[in-house]
Amino acid sequence: LIGGAWCGLVLGAADTLQQVGISMTTAGKAGFITALYIILVPLMGHFMGRKVPRIIMVCVALAIAGFYLLCINGDFQVSFGDFLVLCCAVFFALHILVIDHFLLKRANSIKLSWVQFAIAFLFSGTLTVLFEHPDWSALWDAKWPLLYAGGLSSGVAYTLQIVGQKYTEPTTATLIMSLESVFAALAGWLILGEVMTAKELTGCVLVFAAVILAQIPLPHIPFRQKD
Template sequence: MEKAKGNLLLLLTALIWGSAFVAQSVGMEYIGPFTFSTVRNLIAIVALIPVVWVFGCSREKRSQLPLWQRLKPDPVTLKAGVLCGVWLGIASILQQVGMVMTTAGKAGFITALYIILVPVLGRFLGRPVRKILLLCVPMALTGFYLLCVKGGFTVSFGDFLIFLCAIFFAGQILTIDHFLLKGANSVKLAWVQFAVTFLISAVLTGLYERPVPDALWDARWALLYTGLLSSGVAYTLQIVGQKYTDPTTATLLMSLESVFAALSGWLFLGETMTAREVIGCVLVFVAVLLAQIPIKKGL
């Protein structure tokens, strides 16, 4: 039952994340990427306060502790939230800036490379790397080339930023796995994570952008969707879902984000891809699937 619950939560996570690429693209028509990231994370922090209040501690403790103590994370959760917030903060900024220069569908598929990067980076933490990755990594890189590299061996700067974003997302996933095994509180971890991400984004906003109230109002639906659902709900579902689901199944389900991103870009933004880009998308997604499906012991 718990495994099925985790699988459902991660499937919902992928659906929300994938469709959020559309909201991010729309939001960039009105405000800058740093401002967008700042506001969406502020919305997520506020939205999670009642969630932490209800689920952050046991029912017995809830009736005995004042509000601020119910929100207070333990040392392990605090450390986990800060580290995850740094990973996520940098990843979110890279993704948001990259979204200005690429399409929602392409961004979704490039971001999916984190599924390949998780086991590769995990090798540095002493985790074994299966032989199947010797096929998956070149396949994913070939897909990335077909998807992003234009004539003259050039890559769009936006595509490159999204690729860097995938690396930082992989770091965030590995950090979550590490600290959940140490007993971190999943809901409070998410809350601290957004607080750190908000601070990083707010500093960059203050340095490089000057938000205009009218523009923020014009971007309100995109901000509410990404703040409440993509950040507040989906990232929390990711952390809770990883708690109940084995890493292979978890990353496989989250990889469906790329499919939902492409479909959302097609349905709502009218985005199209060339035959070359479609082949690149297929190669990336097949590599993602192969990397997560256990074929035989030792592969």
């Protein structure tokens, strides 16, 4: 209950900041700024006393470069919307670390996920009542996108995230989840007929390479002293 409550509050804050921020900036910049959580997770973990392998930091740098090529077009100017999305990235990084913290305490993954969604619903519902005036007819018209977003991209995806984090450390999990933007670009190409430029394809390759490199066990080379 405690773990799910913390996860739900952090996730609710992250999603809210992202949705408000993205209404004030471009999708490309929002995608890149949100992806900064892949570097925030190891940095936060370092300050929390976690040991981060050097190869992971190399992978993070590769992934950041890839996301820049994939998402950013034109001049990069910081707006208030960009700042809100940056705050969103901080909360998404915290979300990964909070999940890891409670999994290390042997929390049940499915129960943790259930409580997380209940608290996130209460958090977001309260903000909706306080700051918005929902049009129920418009909500009904959007029922299928809402059911998909709530059931699959939120319910299934975030539950699989919690279950998957039982078997990997936070920074590697972050790199794997960062493939979301790559899959989005590829799906846009395959399904919607969007054409990716050479720059965007290079970005996809860099992010994919970072994820693969993070999974390869490197041989340990012992230090040899001179005679």
